[in-house]
Amino acid sequence: MSRSTTAHSAGRRPRRHDPGRRDRLIDAALGVIAEHGVAATTHREIARAADVPLGSMTYHFASLDEILAEAFTRHADAVATVFDQRLRAAPDRESAIEAVIAVISDQLLGGERDLILAVELYLAAARKPALRAVTQAWMQRSRRALEYHFDPTTAREVDALIEGLVLHSALSTEPMTPEQIRHAIHRYLN
Amino acid sequence: MSRSTTAHSAGRRPRRHDPGRRDRLIDAALGVIAEHGVAATTHREIARAADVPLGSMTYHFASLDEILAEAFTRHADAVATVFDQRLRAAPDRESAIEAVIAVISDQLLGGERDLILAVELYLAAARKPALRAVTQAWMQRSRRALEYHFDPTTAREVDALIEGLVLHSALSTEPMTPEQIRHAIHRYLN
DNA sequence: GACCGCTGCGTACTGTCGTACATATGACCT
DNA sequence: AGGTCATATGTACGACAGTACGCAGCGGTC
Numbered sequence: 427m428s429r430s431t432t433a434h435s436a437g438r439r440p441r442r443h444d445p446g447r448r449d450r451l452i453d454a455a456l457g458v459i460a461e462h463g464v465a466a467t468t469h470r471e472i473a474r475a476a477d478v479p480l481g482s483m484t485y486h487f488a489s490l491d492e493i494l495a496e497a498f499t500r501h502a503d504a505v506a507t508v509f510d511q512r513l514r515a516a517p518d519r520e521s522a523i524e525a526v527i528a529v530i531s532d533q534l535l536g537g538e539r540d541l542i543l544a545v546e547l548y549l550a551a552a553r554k555p556a557l558r559a560v561t562q563a564w565m566q567r568s569r570r571a572l573e574y575h576f577d578p579t580t581a582r583e584v585d586a587l588i589e590g591l592v593l594h595s596a597l598s599t600e601p602m603t604p605e606q607i608r609h610a611i612h613r614y615l616n
Numbered sequence: 617m618s619r620s621t622t623a624h625s626a627g628r629r630p631r632r633h634d635p636g637r638r639d640r641l642i643d644a645a646l647g648v649i650a651e652h653g654v655a656a657t658t659h660r661e662i663a664r665a666a667d668v669p670l671g672s673m674t675y676h677f678a679s680l681d682e683i684l685a686e687a688f689t690r691h692a693d694a695v696a697t698v699f700d701q702r703l704r705a706a707p708d709r710e711s712a713i714e715a716v717i718a719v720i721s722d723q724l725l726g727g728e729r730d731l732i733l734a735v736e737l738y739l740a741a742a743r744k745p746a747l748r749a750v751t752q753a754w755m756q757r758s759r760r761a762l763e764y765h766f767d768p769t770t771a772r773e774v775d776a777l778i779e780g781l782v783l784h785s786a787l788s789t790e791p792m793t794p795e796q797i798r799h800a801i802h803r804y805l806n
Numbered sequence: 807g808a809c810c811g812c813t814g815c816g817t818a819c820t821g822t823c824g825t826a827c828a829t830a831t832g833a834c835c836t
Numbered sequence: 837a838g839g840t841c842a843t844a845t846g847t848a849c850g851a852c853a854g855t856a857c858g859c860a861g862c863g864g865t866c
Contacts, residue, residue: 441831441844463743465655468823481845484825542742548787549735552728553653561787582784582792583800590780594772597738597751602772610773614804631814631861658853669815674855676813 439479448486451476455497460539464494464546491554498547498560505540506567513571522575526588527611531604533592541596580615587614629669638676641666645687650729654684654736681744688737688750695730696757703761712765717801720778721794724785731786770805777804 444450454476458467469483469490487493512529516522533540551557565585572581591610595602602610634640644666648657659673659680677683702719706712723730741747755775762771781800785792792800 439845443832444844447843463739469825470823479845481827481847482843484827485843485845490824538742542739545735545739545742548783549653549732549739551787552732552735558789562789565784565788579796579799582796583781583803586780586784586800587777588780589783590776590778591773593738593779593783594755594776597741598755599752606769606772609769610776613773628860629815633862634814637813659855660853671815671817671857672813674857675815680854 444478447476447478447482451478451483451486452493452496452500455493456501456543459494459497459546460543464550467494491556494550494554495556495560498543498550498557501543502547502560502564505544506564506571509568510571513574516575519575522572523611523615526572526584527604527608530588530592530607530611534595534601534607538596541592545593576615584611584614587611634668637666637668637672641668641673641676642683642686642690645683646691646733649684649687649736650733654740657684681746684740684744685746685750688733688740688747691733692737692750692754695734696754696761699758700761703764706765709765712762713801713805716762716774716778717794717798720782720797720801723782724791724797728786731782735783766805774801774804777801 455472458471458475470480473480473483509529512525513522516525547561551561568585569581572584591607645662648661648665660670663670663673699719702715703712706715737751741751758775759771762774781797
């Protein structure tokens with residue numbers, strides 16, 4: 427890892443050539459948000475996570491809000507894209523239902539990270555208008571994806587149901603099992 | 617308001633006899649959380665909102681976390697009690713469904729305050745184990761209330777559906793109308 | 807009516823925050 | 837090769853946070 431032999435135990439760090447640092451900082455910010463929350467997401471914490479000096483933060487971003495906005499935008503895009511692909515790949519209504527169930531199950535089994543990020547975003551969006559656009563676009567894309575297979579009203583309702591199921595399941599000491607998820611979705615869609 | 621004539625334009629404020637101040641502080645904390653978020657809920661902000669000096673905070677509460685816990689507990693209790701009463705008052709399944717619809721509609725029309733507080737609580741609970749108990753108890757009471765009229769599985773699913781509907785509705789630029797809420801609930805329960 | 811202790815009040819201390827800024831360095835172009 | 841400029845770095849500064857603490861005044865008890 428250390429290009430120069432040693433000499434950086436406490437002294438001035440050697441200058442690093444680091445293209446794409448801005449991207450890494452955004453990813454680091456997402457990690458900090460997921461792990462410690464927006465409230466604890468500071469310039470210094472992000473810099474520490476990405477192993478860059480503090481001064482680098484203000485060079486790449488005009489303000490902390492700008493970092494948050496970029497981080498949440500990236501996350502929402504990534505999640506929405508996966509959701510869209512999964513539903514687009516479903517050939518018929520029946521497999522679309524299975525895809526929805528699979529998305530929820532993955533989300534529950536795959537740890538809380540995505541859910542935490544979603545809730546952090548919702549809350550941040552409630553206070554900062556700049557983030558409203560991000561949540562709006564995300565919801566819009568989710569519904570559009572559902573509309574490949576369901577009418578708009580159903581899409582909207584199912585989208586809300588998914589949110590509620592994931593949220594309550596994650597909050598509960600006894601998360602719902604995949605079978606219970608399947609039951610709830612089927613009950614609604616059949 | 618001013619018992620003594622004046623003399624408190626800038627000098628030392630006259631001492632106030634204020635039993636129940638602790639309760640007022642908890643309510644003030646809830647107000648601050650709803651308006652500015654947990655992140656901006658500081659000793660000084662709460663003191664300002666309740667119009668008490670800063671020193672009063674550390675006298676009545678050992679730490680900021682203690683205030684937050686008490687505030688959220690009070691809020692959850694209040695909301696859960698209302699929900700329970702409304703469902704308990706419903707004589708049959710049909711009016712129970714109407715009660716659920718009414719609760720959601722009230723929540724959406726009555727401003728975002730309760731929803732914001734709920735999301736703030738969810739997020740805070742995700743990081744502070746002490747608050748997990750509050751969310752657990754709240755969810756438990758909601759489900760129990762629904763179980764006056766529905767089987768446990770249905771109760772759990774409907775509870776999640778309610779959460780999702782309220783959340784998505786509040787986040788959207790076009791909140792769902794009472795008719796749309798009614799449609800979604802009926803579709804699930806009929 | 808005297809005292810005692812709970813409650814109210816002001817303020818100081820230490821740490822961390824966002825942000826600004828002066829300086830250094832090396833990758834790329836000519 | 838040499839110059840230039842985007843990028844990288846360390847540090848300073850003012851604001852504001854949580855918390856601690858000493859003193860003041862009043863209610864209730866004897």
